[in-house]
Amino acid sequence: MLTRYLHYLDQEGLTSYRSAGGRLAFVARHATGAEGVATFSQWLQTADKTTHTLLANLADEGFQNDSIPYVAGSDRKALITRKLAQQFHASPYVTSLSLGREREGRRDERILYTGITRPGALDPWLTELQGREAALNALYTPALLTQALLGLLRPEVPQGLIVSFCRAGIRQTYFEQGSLRFSRLSPAPEGDFSSWGEACLRETQKTLQYLSGQRWITRNTRLPVWLLLARQDFAPLLAAVEQAAQLEFHLVNLNTLCQAIGHREQLTNSDSQPLLMRLALRESRAPQLAPEASRRIHRFRQARQLIFALGVLAGLALGLSALKHYMDGRELQQQRSQLLAEIQSENLRYQQLLASLPAQPAPLDSLRSVVEAEARLHTRAIPPQAALLPLSKSLERFPDIELLQLEWDAGDAASTTSPARLVLNISAALPVAAASDPRTALQRIQAFFADLRPRVNELVLQEQPFDAESDKTLRSDAETLRKRPEFKLRLAISKERP
Incomplete structure (x- = not known):
């Protein structure tokens, strides 16, 4: 059974989960600060030697949109690396997403640069993972999982806003043409999720003003908003936001989304953390923020697994080839035995026919030469x-x-x-x-x-x-x-x- 660890990081600390057999099981909770990092280090000593995935749901996240000349290969990589260093010069936790090419002018490539603006929130945890030689395969944020989330929602409009709740706060993610453009995490209000309607409306209106200021939408555009909620919270949240101007709210059942990606437990509230964790475990091609040094052990394990798999395939191929040669040889041996038996039978029949013929007036070799000469004559x-x-x-x-x-x-x-x-x-x-x-x-x-x-x-x-x-x-x-x-x-x- 494939076992993996998922670590969920927010402003309160790091929570570790164990994924096995399609289920997520709570393992340990490590508070923010030196004491929590120490308990995490002790836990890593006893943890299984398996893959670790880190999901960071923090407010310290930056997004910058820019355009670069259309280049490819090493030139593009060097240009993007330089741009990331300029935008996030103090953080190693950065990445980029291609938003396609512009339709006019030089048709430059549009790039979204994103990263963690306060790396100190991540450094202690990744240092421990690297020091214990744990195999970290990826560092995700909820914003980087937008592509996978859109695959579940399947919106029919080119742009919109996705709003989800969790203990860390209200997460708002703006997408355009199926790609992430912006995301922000606002502080969590007091009370249950069902009472967060007014705060949700207020924060959504702030995001709407920001998008209008960036001229990503016009002032008269109605912005579709998808609220990810448990069904029991539909009514109170909708009552708080239904009078919003320029915002068109759509309610999405959070349980339905979780079940679509294999989460078996029924959710009791509108906390989207299980959905985000499932998406992080399931995703393999989404952009991630972990630097290559932190993923070195994972790369070594991947290479070792690949070599082992190639060895198994090569052994299997050689075994099948040997079996085929053995079967072919056995078939040829049977054919040889059958042909020898047929030859012996024909020789015996030939000798019997010769014995039944009358005596020849001349030796057989002489008659054969005469017949051949006569054939040549004709x-x-x-x-x-x-x-x-x-x-x-x-x-x-x-x-x-x-x-x-x-x-x-x-x-x-x-x-x-x-x-x-x-x-x-x-x-x-x-x-x-x-x-x-x-x-x-x-x-x-x-x-x-x-x-x-x-x-x-x-x-x-x-x-x-x-x-x-x-x-x-x-x-x-x-x-x-x-x-x-x-x-x-x-x-x-x-x-x-x-």
Whole structure:
């Protein structure tokens, strides 16, 4: 169970509470002065080593609005630090809030500087916390919790005043566009909260005059005011403030707000201290006033917790990774065993099939090489029609030429180095009548040769029917006239067509 300490500081002293399991339990009360600081120091010696949060509800609180040139990064931080030192030169308990950029001119950034103007009210308590190495995570004021309070109220107007009661006095907080602009704590009147109506009206009218003087509102503007009260105090407070001019009061049930943030006890009066303490415990991103030196132990614990958390995450990730690798390895081992069993079964089946086959005429390796050579032959060989088709086209153009004999040779088609090649050896003849005119017969053969030549890769006229040398005369004897003029060609086709 997460345990934290919350210390509530007002003008009467410091009250310590212990937060555990969603409940706030009173621990100790330390009065203002040296005696109270001494009892607080003794209590810190026995307190749990956990986180401490300090909520200071004091009247010594200053607010300054200013504008700075729009810069970012380290330049902005240095500029704001210098401005804080000028505004609150004697106090280390300071911070700043950005109010957005101006709409006109250079569009400078509007900054609210706030801090504790009397640091002596805080120094003894923070000195003890730092001396006992207590982990202080934040120093809040009720004004710095305005953003969280507005998240509960959800006002529908851009500006207004929130009034709350506590034993320290009447707290009035002015907001504008969802951001804190000003807050003041006036002394507490005598009597019960139900009798504080007149004092509340008087102090609210003072705040109204101050806002008008600062020109944050015009003189004719009706200012909405939210009163945080217990339901039993609605009637007496409303009766005292309902006749106020320029003020528009809205009553808010304090119990409803407390229950919305997890406070389980029912409030019996209009004291807003439980609400403020719950908001302080719940808030983690609100601006706070504790200097870095006072938060050093908290920073160390955060770093240690972060390292521990990263170590746990790393260990968990490594464990999950190891488990995944183990499961993957186990699955692979199962797959390997299954594959080995399948391989053994297939080998056994293969051996049984071999045993059932008749005896082979040659060894299996020799048959395999023959089959592979035959496959390569079919893959690389050129079909005869690749050469017969161009030959048939030329024969159709020369019907007087008769094909007598044709032989084809595919070469070494099984070779992987020599190119595939198909060779046709052709024997053909002209009609017998062509023998009477040798010159015309040779011209006819040359024409057939010229027609076939473009369709093949290689074409050679190997033999002619007549001797056609240039120094001899073409003549025909009686025997030659009775024979058909025959000639021979060699035709070649390769994979690469011209």
